[in-house]
Amino acid sequence: MKGRNMTRWRDPAKDPRQEPKSQLITAEGHARLKGILDHLSRVKRPELSAKVGEAAALGDRSENADYTYNKKELNRVIARIRYLTKRLDELQVVDRLPADTNKVYFGAFVTLEDEQGEELEIRIVGHDETRSDLRWISVDAPLAKALIGKSLDDEATVAAPAGQTTYVITAIQYRTPKPS
Structure with a gap:
């Protein structure tokens, strides 16, 4: 499985993606992130779950483009919800x-x-x-x-x-x- 799920090794000490992010956020920014999280949790995720359910009910999932696309999109939304939930807990609001x-x-x-x-x-x-x-x-x-x-x-x-x-x-x- 060459190339699949493989990444190039980077020295953590020199990788700019590994630099710690500031934990500060403005009150407006915090409210905006909470709004995004709320929208993803209450609107987007249930909508995509329903689409995945409808596409799955049609039968063969291996050749069902609607199922594949919506399932990937649902997984992306769930990952974003997890990230925002964790990030909002870490942030310090400067108010x-x-x-x-x-x-x-x-x-x-x-x-x-x-x-x-x-x-x-x-x-x-x-x-x-x-x-x-x-x-x-x-x-x-x-x-x-x-x-x-x-x-x-x-x-x-x-x-x-x-x-x-x-x-x-x-x-x-x-x-x-x-x-x-």
Whole structure:
């Protein structure tokens, strides 16, 4: 069975997938994950179970594409439910502002200016709520690590694919978290 269920061995000490994820999450992110879990548990799983049951009742399962597809989809949903249940138990919800709102900490909206004078606004959030379209970056990201603890007008240098980039912090904002 060459290739099936086989993966390439990776040194755990050097594998970036093995790096521990931050256990922090915003109240909004926690509520969103709970909503996804609730939808999967109450809507998606029963719907797929019914489809699998209907397809199984038709007879020969080995040649039944509906059965095969829906069974795989049901297994994927069940795995996602297990992952979310475990992950939600591990997470620590950050539901208050930091003591010093003049410095960059978890949950901050930070406006940066690069060496060419272009502005970039990012938000530092937990690993499970990163969104590139909104420029929400993980607290574990190199840029976030370079910014944590910095104040207004401080410089942060981060390694980028084109070399090192230096940013100047031009604004730091926090929005009052909504309780979950």
